[in-house]
Amino acid sequence: MLDIPLLVRVHLDALMAAQIDMGVCDAIQQNRPVGKPTAMSAPHLPKVAGIDPAVPPPAHTSAPLSTSAPVPPTGPGAVIQDRLAGWVSDLTTLHELTERLSRTCVLDDALNELLRAGAALVGARRGLVVLEPADGLGPAVTTGLGLAHADLGHIETVPRSATPYGRILDGLPDADGGSDLVGEAGSGGSGPDPRHREVAARLGYAASYALPLTTDTGDRMGAVVWLYDEPAEPPERRRHLVGLYLRQAAEQVARLVELDRAHTRLATVTEELLPSRLPRVARVQLAARHRTGPRGGGDWYDALPLPEGALGLAVGSVTGSGPSAVAAMGRLRASLRAYAVMEGEDPVAVLSDLELLLRLTEPARSATALFAYCEPARGKIVLAGAGHAPPLIVGERRTEYVETSLSAPLGMLACWEAPSVEIQPAAGETVLLYTDGLLHRTGDPMDRAFARLHAAAASVPRAARDDPGAIADHVLRTVLPDGLDVAGGDEDVVLLAARFA
Incomplete structure (x- = not known):
């Protein structure tokens, strides 16, 4: 039996393992040492964002105790092992970076x-x-x-x-x-x-x-x-x-x-299905803010002039996400516009017709909606909601939610009906209509989200209360400090502000 030194056996084992596991036989043959073998270089340090970091020499405060330190072994095995270690280090770095x-x-x-x-x-x-x-x-x-x-x-x-x-x-x-x-x-x-x-x-x-x-x-x-x-x-x-x-x-x-x-x-299609501009109606200033989530949702808003100087305001949300939800949102919004023109002075009738259409054409889908019939000349708003969050009135003397009756979303019951609510905003007050995506984006429970929205509306600076766009921007910045583009914000956000003169 041959007596093989232990050091040589270690090098041969490393070489065989590298050949089997890494498939570098050709590379070893190509890079075989020529001439006098060199000493094994310093070991490679673990790397994350680079290769071959400089290894600083040790800082000696006094002369070495002995000059006869053992010299690292030299030979073909040492050179090959060093190169294999370098390849493994490079592959580790590449794996971590990718x-x-x-x-x-x-x-x-x-x-x-x-x-x-x-x-x-x-x-x-x-x-x-x-x-x-x-x-x-x-x-x-x-x-x-x-x-x-x-x-x-x-x-x-x-x-x-x-x-x-x-x-x-x-x-x-x-x-x-x-x-x-x-x-x-x-x-x-x-x-x-x-x-x-x-x-x-x-x-x-x-x-x-x-x-x-x-x-x-x-x-x-x-x-x-x-x-x-x-x-x-x-x-x-x-x-x-x-x-x-x-x-x-x-x-x-x-x-x-x-x-x-x-x-x-998807965002382009969604924006095209929403109003390209808001109408101009006497004694009312309008502003809207909308952001579609990354998966594309079904939140929408609308504002349309009606006969006799009236104004129809609507917000809503269709369940689901993606192209199908966007398409359903477009159909629902177009239908509500038609019903509002025919019988907009009765918001309950508008939502009842919309609920019947949704139940017949899309039985597997539900939606929330709120429609408000505004008469700016009389300072009067009649509104009805179907499973939707209540509007918020912002003014100099009050910041409060409109008390609406509880109602189910459209498509949830065999026959939807809920009473309407009449409010009279004072001159200079702003009515905020929004979808629940704004509340969900806060990450808080719903009661805390409503409290945060109320506090944001109450803190609108006096100088900004004459501009509905400034009010909407302040509310969004306060409720969502990280902004609408924060990663993970999957919910659509709709905020419609109507200031009455």
């Missing part, structure tokens, strides 16, 4: 993460990604890392034939990236475009490294470029690693682009 990118749900967040991770891989501090899908359907986005908006504007002034980035994608290689040293043109007339050098001097970068953002199917999504303060180029190992990362990033970006397009189309 996993972090996969957790992004918004296109802008994905582009920012792509820039940060790529900058760490290629050793740059600044960069930009230009999103210009080849199909021309958009969205066209330019996002910078370490670059102000004005800096991006300067880069976008470079002619398309001068550089492969900054909304200038012509000439960028299909697969491999390219480095660009910014300096004086060569004697033969080659070199960067003069405009390119001018912008580089203004922004203070001396070199760039650009890569296309292309999916596995060959669809060009855009380009990414990183900028260096000094003439530099990432080494081959880092170029290979960032290329692998961008292949995964392009797929994630393509998915988020499709999602963004779907949200945009």
Whole structure:
């Protein structure tokens, strides 16, 4: 039996495991040591956002005790093991970066993460990604890392034939990236475009490294470029690693682009189904605020002039989300307009007709609605609600909810009917109609959400009470401090303000 030293056995075991698990036999053959073997390098530290971090030498306060420290073993096994450790470290870094990118749900967040991770891989501090899908359907986005908006504007002034980035994608290689040293043109007339050098001097970068953002199917999504303060180029190992990362990033970006397009189309359809402008009626000022959730909901509002100087105001919400809910919302709103023109002075009859239509045409769907018949000349409002939140009156002397009777949503009972309520807003008072999406977005229980809405309306500054739009904006800012675009805000929001003179 052969007596094999333990150290050699460890190296052979590591090599065999790497060959079996990683499939790097060809790489080992290609990178076999030539000439005198070198000593094993320092172990690689765990990395999250970069590779090959510098390992600082130990700071000695006194001379070493002995100069005969053991020398690390040298030999082919040590070199191969060191290289295998480097490959494992690179794969770990790549896995962590792609996993972090996969957790992004918004296109802008994905582009920012792509820039940060790529900058760490290629050793740059600044960069930009230009999103210009080849199909021309958009969205066209330019996002910078370490670059102000004005800096991006300067880069976008470079002619398309001068550089492969900054909304200038012509000439960028299909697969491999390219480095660009910014300096004086060569004697033969080659070199960067003069405009390119001018912008580089203004922004203070001396070199760039650009890569296309292309999916596995060959669809060009855009380009990414990183900028260096000094003439530099990432080494081959880092170029290979960032290329692998961008292949995964392009797929994630393509998915988020499709999602963004779907949200945009749905929001556009929803906005087209709502009033493009509010009517002008004597003694009434109107303002509306509406925001569709990311999944597309069925909240709506309406304001239409009626005979004899009257005004009809309506808000409502259809159950469900997505295109089907948006389509149902459009049909319901159009039907309510017709009923309001025929018998708007009786809000109960309007909602009864609407309930019958909903039960016959869409038996699996329910809806809430509130319709108000306003006579500004008489200072009178008659309203009825079907499972809807009560209006809120805001004025100098009072801020209170209108007491409406409890009623079921439309489509919930065999025959809907509820009594109407008459109110008389004073001159200068504003009536707020809203959907329950505003309350749900607070994240509070309904009683606390109503209290928050009441407190927001009561705190409207005196200077803003003459403008219904300012009142609506103040209420939204107070009730939803994080804004309407906060992540996770799935509910639609509708707020309709009518100020009576």
